[in-house]
Amino acid sequence: MTVNVPSRAQQIRSFLQQNHLRAWLAWRPDELLMLSGYFPAWGASLLIYFLDAEPVLFVPVLEPRDHIPSGFRVVQYPWGDLKCADPYAVLVSEVRGELVKAKAAPEQVGLIASASRSSLPINAAEQIPFPEDFASHFSDLATGVNAQTNAGFAKLYSRKTPLEIDAIRLTNRVSNIGLRAFSGNLQPGISEIEIAAAVESAICTQIGNDEIFHSRGWAMVQSGPNSAEAGQFNRSTARRLESGDLVSIELATCVNGYWSDLTRCEAVGAPKPEAAEILALAHDAQKAAVDAIAPGAVAGEIDALARNKIASRGFGDFFTHHTGHHVGFRYHDPGFMLFPGETAKLESGMVLTVEPGIYVAERRCGARIEDNVLVTESGHEVLSRISR
Amino acid sequence: MTVNVPSRAQQIRSFLQQNHLRAWLAWRPDELLMLSGYFPAWGASLLIYFLDAEPVLFVPVLEPRDHIPSGFRVVQYPWGDLKCADPYAVLVSEVRGELVKAKAAPEQVGLIASASRSSLPINAAEQIPFPEDFASHFSDLATGVNAQTNAGFAKLYSRKTPLEIDAIRLTNRVSNIGLRAFSGNLQPGISEIEIAAAVESAICTQIGNDEIFHSRGWAMVQSGPNSAEAGQFNRSTARRLESGDLVSIELATCVNGYWSDLTRCEAVGAPKPEAAEILALAHDAQKAAVDAIAPGAVAGEIDALARNKIASRGFGDFFTHHTGHHVGFRYHDPGFMLFPGETAKLESGMVLTVEPGIYVAERRCGARIEDNVLVTESGHEVLSRISR
Numbered sequence: 001m002t003v004n005v006p007s008r009a010q011q012i013r014s015f016l017q018q019n020h021l022r023a024w025l026a027w028r029p030d031e032l033l034m035l036s037g038y039f040p041a042w043g044a045s046l047l048i049y050f051l052d053a054e055p056v057l058f059v060p061v062l063e064p065r066d067h068i069p070s071g072f073r074v075v076q077y078p079w080g081d082l083k084c085a086d087p088y089a090v091l092v093s094e095v096r097g098e099l100v101k102a103k104a105a106p107e108q109v110g111l112i113a114s115a116s117r118s119s120l121p122i123n124a125a126e127q128i129p130f131p132e133d134f135a136s137h138f139s140d141l142a143t144g145v146n147a148q149t150n151a152g153f154a155k156l157y158s159r160k161t162p163l164e165i166d167a168i169r170l171t172n173r174v175s176n177i178g179l180r181a182f183s184g185n186l187q188p189g190i191s192e193i194e195i196a197a198a199v200e201s202a203i204c205t206q207i208g209n210d211e212i213f214h215s216r217g218w219a220m221v222q223s224g225p226n227s228a229e230a231g232q233f234n235r236s237t238a239r240r241l242e243s244g245d246l247v248s249i250e251l252a253t254c255v256n257g258y259w260s261d262l263t264r265c266e267a268v269g270a271p272k273p274e275a276a277e278i279l280a281l282a283h284d285a286q287k288a289a290v291d292a293i294a295p296g297a298v299a300g301e302i303d304a305l306a307r308n309k310i311a312s313r314g315f316g317d318f319f320t321h322h323t324g325h326h327v328g329f330r331y332h333d334p335g336f337m338l339f340p341g342e343t344a345k346l347e348s349g350m351v352l353t354v355e356p357g358i359y360v361a362e363r364r365c366g367a368r369i370e371d372n373v374l375v376t377e378s379g380h381e382v383l384s385r386i387s388r
Numbered sequence: 389m390t391v392n393v394p395s396r397a398q399q400i401r402s403f404l405q406q407n408h409l410r411a412w413l414a415w416r417p418d419e420l421l422m423l424s425g426y427f428p429a430w431g432a433s434l435l436i437y438f439l440d441a442e443p444v445l446f447v448p449v450l451e452p453r454d455h456i457p458s459g460f461r462v463v464q465y466p467w468g469d470l471k472c473a474d475p476y477a478v479l480v481s482e483v484r485g486e487l488v489k490a491k492a493a494p495e496q497v498g499l500i501a502s503a504s505r506s507s508l509p510i511n512a513a514e515q516i517p518f519p520e521d522f523a524s525h526f527s528d529l530a531t532g533v534n535a536q537t538n539a540g541f542a543k544l545y546s547r548k549t550p551l552e553i554d555a556i557r558l559t560n561r562v563s564n565i566g567l568r569a570f571s572g573n574l575q576p577g578i579s580e581i582e583i584a585a586a587v588e589s590a591i592c593t594q595i596g597n598d599e600i601f602h603s604r605g606w607a608m609v610q611s612g613p614n615s616a617e618a619g620q621f622n623r624s625t626a627r628r629l630e631s632g633d634l635v636s637i638e639l640a641t642c643v644n645g646y647w648s649d650l651t652r653c654e655a656v657g658a659p660k661p662e663a664a665e666i667l668a669l670a671h672d673a674q675k676a677a678v679d680a681i682a683p684g685a686v687a688g689e690i691d692a693l694a695r696n697k698i699a700s701r702g703f704g705d706f707f708t709h710h711t712g713h714h715v716g717f718r719y720h721d722p723g724f725m726l727f728p729g730e731t732a733k734l735e736s737g738m739v740l741t742v743e744p745g746i747y748v749a750e751r752r753c754g755a756r757i758e759d760n761v762l763v764t765e766s767g768h769e770v771l772s773r774i775s776r
Contacts, residue, residue: 041623064621082710115520124513125640132502193592194593197588198589201586204581204584204588214623218512218513229452232449232450232452233430235429235452237601238595238596252513331514
């Protein structure tokens, strides 16, 4: 299905023009991915996106170059060079030179100062290596920042272009390979963490297929009474599955920098009636919300469709979180939520999670169903239900 | 082997007394682990550590409680509660109340403002949920912070107590289970990412053994010509191993919040002579540095032992990074490095990586050997060479 979303270049140009900016400094990995299509391995790259000139991408000397798209002038700087005491000073000086050359005055240059909640570099054991006060190095070079530019930039995350939707579709396809490993391993005696390991393994070994250079999943499996905790936290334990258990998987997947966020809940054999009721209700509530997703739909009303369905069966107090959020450039993208009272309207190109859940400690079970849904011109497409 | 390191409580008390502080607010996950032994699941917990009173641990309503050690008063706050619009305001207000009750004046209260480079929460797909400006909420409650307290606090990471050493030893034991999966899978035809998946799977499925509630590895495998890139970056690709390849694994492991950082390099079958030379030299250089580790040894001289060994065979230009760093509370702990010219001296209780490497593009191979070494009272113990 197609969406009539302006190209990424058009979206960025509109954003810059509306804010009287001539250049943008992008350095958080997810932001860099959105503006250039490049997912930086080290997370220490910086892009100058000019309104009227070729973009310049600064990468560490140590950065792998094999996935840098064409159309960018690539400049290396000595991050990782043992002989350079302060590579950031070199970077800032070179950025200054480019801005001077382009005659971009400080008030015409913007950046996001906050490093928080960006997606992770390829080595997920650490955060991005830029120092937390990195943006302060640019305080005299980029003053074109205020609450309006911050909000305008955050808005750039919400409407995905066809190319980006294809990339998110690929992530969902890989996630589904993980979810098949989940279903295929559901049997009495296997432990939650063994299932999680099988799912993550199925996901990361997709590297090399379909131009995938980075693929990582985080699987959290909760079974039996542990599934009643899945509304509070997600983790896999050594508990072994028993016949009749409900088993939930919360699965975050990042492929080439693009994310999906899915949840499935299945029974091992035949569930007890009180568990079967919860599972069926989670499916019904999720379907009610998904079915209503279309351009112009109000976020709070989508939430209400799921929430009311659950409340109508007497389980209102057991649905303890939002119904959904944006997803794609991060596990949780910025933007409005599907949440009680939210008045924002859906637009084509948005990708949202729909994930109502019911967690009943006294029944020793819980269930959540989560899909990633694209808002199309005429309705929606469930990206996470991919037939093969 | 024993180390005569003051208990964690004594170290913290000395730090507080020297800085005329009566309370410390700890909130970064690794800092919380160090001060309380608690590794927070969500990474949204806060500890008030008083000089003269029982510590208070604030945890989200959603936080699992089963690994909170005794000796702390635990207070929950409404993070994750759909009905609470601003849980951080509630937390700050409760912290204020505790500080007033304890008559701790703002200049007697300290905290680290920076959220950067803390270790990861259990769901490693996102960063800790506290907002980046979290510390600013305490700007009128905790003014006892300056460059000296920051440096003094960073110093608390360096000398590990016997209990902490045991925890890091456990992490190394789990890492070794992963490394056995690495060695056991080395055969022509298997891909780098398949080996990495097997290693990570072996590590995470240790959950449930030996009181392990959290275990995660990040394995990066580089084979043949890719091993020549292991001094620049680490990643696993779909390349399939060939007979004669050198294969490197860089392995980060976190068990219950404590970290190890190991590298192994092995050949598939018999390596070519020019690869065998590199591999043997990496082992020799590493042994030269490890053998010299003892209290009082100078960090720069340890580095020189490895570096000179490599240079003496004509490969000086191919060892492009530091020889080592502190490890344990993070994949990379704060503190001095084993680096040319570093004058800091080793003390008992320190745990350091020793990881010289040689990466020769024209020979299409590279090798690095990395162990984690405890400085004991009389010498050292290689924590990562654990006999079973």
